[in-house]
Amino acid sequence: MAPPRDNFNNEINSNDNVVNTLRQPIVSPYANSRDPMSNVGNFKIIESTLREGEQFANAFFTTEKKIEIAKALDAVGVDYLELTSPAASEQSFNDCKAIVGLGLKAKILTHIRCHMDDARLAVQTGVDGVDVVIGTSSYLREFSHGKDMEYITKTAIEVITYIKSQGLEVRFSTEDSFRSDLVDLLSIYQTVDRIGVDRVGIADTVGCANPRQVYELVKTLRSVVNCDIECHFHDDTGCAIANAYTALEAGATHIDTSVLGIGERNGIPALGGFLARMYVSDREYVLNKYDVKAIRQVENIVAESVEITVPFNNYITGYCAFTHKAGIHAKAILNNPSTYEILRPEDFGMSRYVSIGHRLTGWNAVKNRIEQLQLNDLTDEDAKNITNKIKQLADVKALNLEEVDVLLRKYNNAKLTDNSHLLVLQNLITHDQLLSFNSNATVGITA
Ligand code: HCA
């Protein structure tokens, strides 16, 4: 069951200054010294919910929905929005124009095949830039478009030259880069770099790459081109965010994300997860540039639109992302949140929740709840007594916070009225009795 986070804030009461001092540093003492080419503190996000995300199984975005998502992403402060190719359908063409017309802060890109017809359409939409892609792996050359490297290079030059001549930003990417021949890759990237492409892109289309391979490829590429490097990673084997991070360490400059990671198959780095990762590496950069409190809103919009729920373990906004349960954790968290938190929930507009109605609970957490409810006559001894009872009841079934509160209040009232608090505990054998307490207790609670 979800903690009642929105209507009941079981946060610690703490002196902010003390906590802030105690909470430095948040980074690992084992942090690597930064690679000279590293961009972990200086990167751009190409947000592709409206392109890669449209390839998610459940996605169908109306124009109005695209506009709503575009505005919500702009509120987060992402650097670019990437939109579905105008060549995909008439509506896709019109939607590009509509989003361009919004006058957002983010630059607007559309994503096309490496083809002159697509490039002409893209230019007509008024976008700021065009992301061009073509498959270079032997699989795609043989089974998809059937073109050889010579043809790919010739077309790439033609398309890039045209887009640039129209005054637009242009990126050239190879689909399935990690299963392409390295010599082919480097040679085509060098060629497009020479003719003035703004960015080259690497795409792990099938999600086969691991961080070490990513590091090697990006580092090598960094040494042969001068332009920016964008990276696009699929998450089939759970490496997408780690790969994105490593790519930045090796000198990549732009990372593709989508809200909740939606995309083809199981998608690409989630915007929230990627920002969580980057926050740990460079909190100031992330917080100064992006409004991370706005992530939740865009996730809700997208989740509703594609008919999924935000996963329980979602980065930052999953319902248990800031829930602490074990008594040992709860105690330490109450003393200093940095003990078990690398992300500060308040930075993300979230609240910490200390779960106390279960068999792993500890008396420090229960005592903290007593303090929050301002039951000032209860002592440590009382907190321990109540904790034992909670554990006993929770061995059968966990208590929710409301039930714990009922118990605390009943105990407190009994202590104050006729000193019968121990009897209350002694007579409390089942959960159901808490319900009857509840009806009695509610009468007794003034506010
Ligand atoms: C796809 C294309 C793409 C393109 C990535 C890019 C991929 O297969 O749908 O333009 O860099 O994953 O290769 O999303």
Ligand code: CU
């Ligand atoms: Cu993709």
